[in-house]
Amino acid sequence: MDLTAVRARLDQIDTQLLDLFCERLRLAGDVAAAKAETGKAIFDPAREREKLFGVAKRTPEEYRPQATALFSLLMSMNKAEQQRILAAGKPDSISAQARASLQPVDEPFPATATVACQGVEGAYSQIAATRLFRTPGITYFGTFEGVCRAVRDGLCQYGVLPIENSTAGSVNAVYDLIAAYRFHIVRSIRVKIDHNLLAKPGTDLASIREVWSHEQALAQCADYLDSLGVRVHVCENTAQAASAVAQSERTDVAALSSRACAALYGLDVLASDVQDSDANYTRFVVISAEPQIFPGATRTSLMLTVSHEPGALYRVLERFFALDINIVKLESRPIPGRDFEFIFYFDLDCPVGSASLATLLDALDDVCERYWYFGSYTEVL
Structure with a gap:
């Protein structure tokens, strides 16, 4: 069979695959309705394991890895579609909350605001605040917790906190505080650090x-x-x-x-410039007690935990891949008091209005133990 004939046959097969794939996704609605009626969870590990075992048994040995990977991805897409369908009618779903916090297209990020910073005049957080806001009214606090309390209690509209350094990694205490106070990230900036x-x-x-x-x-x-x-x-x-x-x-x-x-x-x-690395940057984030997504947001931040079992993180990454969402940051740290269990930080590059992001926000519950959606925002470079 010459190349032209082979390609023609491949096109025929691809057409059949596409039709069957679309039919498979359409059936997700029926599966979701049945699970909602019976109270069954979206993720059924026993059923998935049985399915993949059957696929492996029916596949020639040389194709088994590819076949199991394909069907694992198909099931992940199907589960994400089920989650999307079930969340569509829920006003309290994460995606619905995100849509509700979208600011009007003619409302830019504020130039003037009361801002809480940790430290004193001249601190890098103050430098970041003056770059993020044209005319900020800055109040200083001795600790990161003090900044958070000021925002929580309404003393300041926003807080500016360091969340990551290019050499030292994430500032875990800040992530924990954002999660504990249920704050939202509404902006970020990278500041070159010259010591x-x-x-x-x-x-x-x-x-x-x-x-x-x-x-x-x-x-x-x-x-x-x-x-x-x-x-x-x-x-x-x-x-x-x-x-x-x-x-x-x-x-x-x-x-x-x-x-x-x-x-x-x-x-x-x-x-001057005595730091060991010339590429020394710190990311600062603007936190808000109220969810706000300003026009042009393309960065989303999440923090999540997964169960301590084989393939747990893979199922999360598979969901991102299935929805074609780019991960620009993935970092982990141990959970205190829980051996070999980790918290994962994700930054995603995806326009806030995309259907993929909305689906993802409602389709993580079945692949992780718990997750926090910190917000979608623009990163100033």
């Missing part, structure tokens, strides 16, 4: 015996600090370290901080 060694005027670099800063800044400059042979002291944030050095009577201490803090606190720059 500078700051000291009182007239101080010589050779006289420095101790460096103060936030623990992540100290970690990001570990090689440089090792070369100096200095001790380190952890502060709440980099700007607070600069303020403390300025107020200290010691002449052998310096701070790792932003260049803006040098002018702000009357310090000299002893060394």
Whole structure:
């Protein structure tokens, strides 16, 4: 059989496959209705296992991996369709809540707002806030929890918090607080972090015996600090370290901080850009007590847990693949007190108005133990 004939036969087979695939998805409505009536869960592991076993037994051995992968994906698509159908009439579904929080197309992200930040003037969170809002009214708090309480209690409309660093990874405490307070991410920005060694005027670099800063800044400059042979002291944030050095009577201490803090606190720059990596960025997010999705949102953030069993994470990833949703971040961390179980952070690249995202938001319950939808937003670069 020549190539033209082979391709013609493949086209015939593909047409049959497509027709059968569409019919299979249409039957998802009948399956969903039957399960809703009987109270059965969407995910039936015994049925799925039996189905895949039968597929493997009927498939020639050399094609078994491909066949089981294909049918696993088909079942995942079918389950997602069932979830979509069942959620369609529920006003409290995640997708319905997301649609309800969409702002009018002529309502841009606010230029002026009251904003809570952790730290003091000159902190990187303040730098992020002034880039996110044209004229923010900033109130400072000593802890991330303080920022969250201010937003929860209505003292500030928004909070700005660091959520991820390109070298140190996710800020787990912030993820946990967003989940605990049921906050929503409405914007994010990447800020280039350039650490500078700051000291009182007239101080010589050779006289420095101790460096103060936030623990992540100290970690990001570990090689440089090792070369100096200095001790380190952890502060709440980099700007607070600069303020403390300025107020200290010691002449052998310096701070790792932003260049803006040098002018702000009357310090000299002893060394510039001392971080170990030039590609050092921190992502900051804007949190809100109320769900808000502004026009043009393409980034979605989720946090979820899965059961401790083989294939648990695969079923989640398979659902993303089935819906053609791009994952731009996947990170895990252990769940305290639960051996070998993990929390997973996902950032997705998908327009907020897409049918795929709406389906996904209503189609995760059967493939994970629990998940949090943090919101859909625009990331400012």
